[in-house]
Amino acid sequence: MPLPKAQTLFGYSPEAPELSKAEVSRRFDELMATIDSLPTRHVGASEVAQAFGEGRGIDFGARPGNAFEALTKALDGPDIAKAMSSDALASVTSALEALKAEQPDLMKDITPSSPIGTGLVAYDLEAPAKMLTPRPTPLRNRLPRKKGIGLSHQFKVISGFTGTATGGVANIHPGIGDTTQTNFAPSGASNALYYARGPKISYAGYDKTVAYSQFSVSDAVTWSAQYAGQGYQDVRQLSRTSLLYSSMLLEERMLLMGRGTSGRGFLGAVAAPTGVALTARTAAGSEVALSGFTTNVYVKVTSDAGDFGQSVLSTAANVGVTAGQVVDVTCVLPAGATGVRVYVSTGASDPGDASRWYAGRVGYNTFTLQGALPTSGVAASTITADTTAYTNGYDGILPICTGPDSGYVNRLNAVLSNTNPGSEWQTAFAALYDAVKADPDRTLLNGSDRKQLSDALKTNSSSNYRMTITQDQLTGVTLGDVVNTIINEVTGKGVAVEVHPWMPQGNAPIISDTLPLPDSEVSDVWSVFNVQDLLGVDWPVTQFAFESSSYWMGALLCYAPAWNGAITGIKKA
Incomplete structure (x- = not known):
């Protein structure tokens, strides 16, 4: 101064x-x-x-x-x-x-806030930015990736012949006598050619075509962002790395829960739930009574299809509510739904979809409305079309395991058994074996569902299971246990229990990686065929930005859907 x-x-x-x-x-x-x-x-x-x-x-x-x-x-x-x-x-x-x-x-003194409010101080900024971004892709890492050509992959299947009891082919008795005569005329011929031979066997089969789809995501880094970040972080490198992992994570979700449209030979859209019903009852246990309601509660629901979308809205249901109550929403979920999403409104009369707000989702057919009703967020009026299936997409593992060609599907709509832990899987193993002599390799669960299965084992009162709590020589105690294998009581094989990081709660596909048929010509039940595997493209600079895209073209194939199954509707404990 x-x-x-x-x-x-x-x-x-x-x-x-x-x-x-x-x-x-x-x-x-x-x-x-x-x-x-x-x-x-x-x-x-x-x-x-x-x-x-x-x-x-x-x-x-x-x-x-x-x-x-x-x-x-x-x-x-x-x-x-x-x-x-x-x-x-x-x-x-x-x-x-x-x-x-x-x-x-x-x-004035010179202090951390004087003569400049932010202080005459250095910033202890650590470079670069920390990447707290989980990116596991277990399916993508495990499934074989094979070379495809053209616009689709095709193969032919012999699904049964006499004696296999599969493919809809009936069994016949092979006994003959000296006078046995069998017609050996060509199929469709008008004349009869009878020979003293045993009866002819029959076959069943079909063609399968899986269309390829193209996939891509993009990113851009402005020049100002790149150059201003010098000395702190290479923003362009961050963009490329993020683009790579984003592509892999999106493909992982496609492999797990993608759905293609029926017009391209895939399963197509999931229907809306039916039979929506509301029941008002007194809040129990840890439940929180509803608040923010006016006379009645109105609800519409959609079928959840995982990360990629939901069905169209169901019809509305309503119930009168009084203080101290909660409302149970129940419905009938169609095949292929991974759960239900709920939209709720309140009033003396139905205020319409514009005032009906998203309240949550579950992996089974019952949702309990409790606490404060939502008054903002995603409105039901935004659900104007089905988003469960995509033209540029294919069927993933979960839709195939719950689809019409699956060997077994059971919608529990209940918690897992406490009296006989794992019994749901034993029932599935027996049904799959009876149908096609399947012998599955693993089952995939959401984390909370695996915890429920492990807790059922620990809390059941029978003497069929024994666990030991170990203690070291000092004071440490190892507490807890987890189910990592379910022994198939039909075949004696151990079925691995694995948590998939992106599995929708309430769903557990049962998967065969290989077939118990040495000459099936199927080395892998599940395979990814790509005309072009994942690649990156740096576009020519046409503006003040560095732009990049990923690209891949392919599809997921399942050669033997009947050797797989699913348990769905697992209610959260």
């Missing part, structure tokens, strides 16, 4: 309101001469140490906190008072008091 001018310091005093320039100059020269004549002393390190360490020697006194205090302390010194006239001293003191009000900086 600049020093005050001489006119400001000496140009006014109560005794002489108006002074000549000569008098001002004289007073200033008098102050400077006095300051120059003051005795000086150079203090060495030993004297400083002696003064502070032993409490004697030089008395430094309190340091001035700011410019105003420094000037005030100097004027209070005996040497200044002796050397200056009373008029000059009074003039300087008066001027400092006036400057104190006019220039607050005289009173």
Whole structure:
């Protein structure tokens, strides 16, 4: 801060309101001469140490906190008072008091918030940005990836012949006698050619065509973002890496729960739920009574199809509600639905879909409305078309395992058994074996559903299971257990229990990786065929941005859907 001018310091005093320039100059020269004549002393390190360490020697006194205090302390010194006239001293003191009000900086310290609000400090910014982005892709990592050509992949299936009891082919008795005659005329021929031979066997089969789809996602980095990030992070590299992982994660979800349209030979859209019913009852246990309602509650639901969409809305259902109650929403879910999404409104009459708000989703057919009713978010009026199936898409593992060609589907709409843990899977294993002699390899679960299965094992009261809690030599105890294998009680094979990170709660596909048929010509039940596997494209610069895209073209194939199954509608415990 600049020093005050001489006119400001000496140009006014109560005794002489108006002074000549000569008098001002004289007073200033008098102050400077006095300051120059003051005795000086150079203090060495030993004297400083002696003064502070032993409490004697030089008395430094309190340091001035700011410019105003420094000037005030100097004027209070005996040497200044002796050397200056009373008029000059009074003039300087008066001027400092006036400057104190006019220039607050005289009173300020340099602190973390002064003289700049954000402080004269360095930023301890750690580079680069931390990537807290989970990106597991277990299906993509496991499934074979094979080369495709053209626009679709085709194969032919012999689904049964006499004696297999599959493919709809009936069994026949092979017994013959000397007089047995069998017609060996070609199929469709009008003449009969009877021979003394055993009866002819029959076959069943079909053609299968799986259309390929194209997939791509893109990203862009503006020049300003790239260049401004220099020294902190390579933003363009971050964009490319994120684009790669995003493509892999989206393909993982397609492999798990994608649905193609029926017009391209896939399963097609999932229908809306039917039989929607509401039941108001007193809140029990840890439930929170409804609030925010007015007379009635109105509900519409959709069939959930996982991450990619939902069906059209169902018809509306309503019920009257009173204080202290919750409302159970039940419905009949169609085949292929991974659960239900609920939209709710309230009023003396139905206010319509624009005021009907998304309330949540579950993986089974019952949803309990409790707590404060939603008043914002996703409105039912935005659900104008089905989004469960996509033209540029294919059927994933979960839709195939719950579809019409699956070997077994059971919608529980209940919690897993506590009295006989794993019995739901044993029923499925038996049904699959009876149908096609299937011997599954693994089952995929949502994390909470696997926990429920493990808890059922730990809490059931039968003596069929034994667990040991181990203790080390000190005080540590290993507590807890988890189901990692279910023994197929039909075949004796261990079926791996795995958590899939993106599995919708309430669903558990049962998967065969291989077939128990050595000459089936099927090395892998599930395979990914790609005309072009995942690649990255950096587009030519046509604007002030670096733009990139990913691209791949292919489809998922299941050669033997009947060797797979699913348990759905697992209610959250």
